[in-house]
Amino acid sequence: MTKYRNFPMVPRVVFGQGCFKQLGEILLPKRKSSEAPFIFLVDDVFEGHELINSIPLLFNDQIIFISADEEPKTNQVDSLVSQLIQSYTELPSGIIGIGGGTLLDLAKATALMLTNPGSASEYQGWDLIKKPAIYHVGIPTISGTGAEVSRTTVLLGPDKKLGINSDFTPFDQVILDPDLTQGVSTEQWFYTGMDCFIHCVESLNGTFLNAFSQSYGEKALELCKEVYLDSLSEEDSRDKLMMASWHGGMSIAYSQVGVAHAMSYGLSYLLGVKHGIGNCLVFQYLEEFYPEGVALFDQMREKHQIKLPKGICANLSDTEFDTMIKVAMSLEPLWENAVGKEWRKTITPQKLKSIYKKI
């Protein structure tokens, strides 16, 4: 008998231009006591920004600014957790992540690790988390990662880049305010949106797909095409990319990402390359696996005059290539989804090295 995942959906979502202003009202009934603060983890690009004045602080609530220049790390989560436990007599009422995938993943991981003992690195994998997280809210300020709706939080650990995948990972509440995505640079907008586009190409071309994930993936892909190839108003474009990210994230329920994500994880692990751009760097050379997707990607890149950096892997040693290849090949479900159960017959270290060398 096939066993299907009983997928946890985000139980509350509000969507609308300006809906960030409803945050105070949403948090109010979730406050456990005046001693149990809300902790806002906020991308430090917003320091001094008017957005900060709209954060509804009460009692001993705290804003913690965090740089998203680097990928989120397990030891970063561990130190956030111990800082919070030392600073307060009670567990927080909730963790609110405001930012892109990095901040959303840090918020999810921190909420989980406040109730589960040990280091975040012990939970990288599938269904290792045993206790519910504390209440956590996701507020994306850039669209594409799907972190707002997924059941994972992807972290760089001491020996791998891998998600904490669990039923307790998804946010309890998501606030989708497309206005918050104004002011993102064209490059960042492109790379993060391509995370969604590449997600969808990988899941729609994967062997794990069923009708549930297909319908979400198709819609997300269509929205990406509208955003990156049609001539929408800026407002429509923000709205639609936010929904593309949402549906793209949902499409992962019964699917998996594939070759680009697996190899991009290797780049991130070794070189700290950020996830969005890492996917693009790999994906451009994957016409063998995703011919139509790569053709569309080239059109989008040209339309928005995005120049991808070159020579990233030019000076790497054989040992370094081996490290990336080992990380990439360890992501077995991704390869099985992309190529099938017999993936080891065609996906060899040599093959991956030849692709990495082009980057």
Add this chain to the structure above:
Amino acid sequence: MTKYRNFPMVPRVVFGQGCFKQLGEILLPKRKSSEAPFIFLVDDVFEGHELINSIPLLFNDQIIFISADEEPKTNQVDSLVSQLIQSYTELPSGIIGIGGGTLLDLAKATALMLTNPGSASEYQGWDLIKKPAIYHVGIPTISGTGAEVSRTTVLLGPDKKLGINSDFTPFDQVILDPDLTQGVSTEQWFYTGMDCFIHCVESLNGTFLNAFSQSYGEKALELCKEVYLDSLSEEDSRDKLMMASWHGGMSIAYSQVGVAHAMSYGLSYLLGVKHGIGNCLVFQYLEEFYPEGVALFDQMREKHQIKLPKGICANLSDTEFDTMIKVAMSLEPLWENAVGKEWRKTITPQKLKSIYKKI
């Protein structure tokens, strides 16, 4: 400041052919005690069917067979609730609805009314429910109504057909097993699927629409077109119609239905016409409001050789027409969505009567 609904999503969903078999495992951790039964409300077409043997009964769990020949009623909910309260010393562990929209709505309403005092008819409206329902699970056996994902349960009451719309209405768990929709008659399959199609036409052409609802509505409409106009395998067709219903229901988050639903409610209230066929009876005459939608509907109807009954309103008295018109016109949000804030200028009793007379 515009206030956006903080939409409650079904927090757990499993999709897959044969996933009904996972029900026992899903219910196990939700059982409160051996004295707190699970109550299965099941469409009586399944009496003696092999499906019944797969229902995981334990202790004093009970199956209640209910006919879906008539629309669900507030007094039917009231009597189910008092029957359950009298039969058991504890509140049930949960209510599981297995069937089409009628059974799913009865399950939602029963779960709500076990914790909220008075009659179900006192809660027909928006956000009148104050207490969370008991745990409730929806298992559709026919696709199209969107009842599996919506925040309403539509009931015929003593003086209106109107939903109990609340944040506590949605199911806690939905099981989407397309195999359960085998064996539905062509007519029923068509009418119930058209409920979804008409939903989508109404919401996509409505004034309330935003990008969230639009993306779900567009996907649902596209899936309906595939199912009713393309040549899919039966298996694909079942899978895709189940997803169409799901997305169609989600599209209602920030939209509303429109003219067909408003007028169909009048037909149901006066004549007990079932919701799916009622929508079709009205919709065929709405080219003025939905020209493209009605043209597609005609194509679908012809392809599947569906003959809609005629002369339903032929022998009605003026008083009876007035009753239907009163019910239809009382659904103000539907009209505002369809025609705009100034809807009373064009939607007159005479106009509705002229449409009803054709039916």
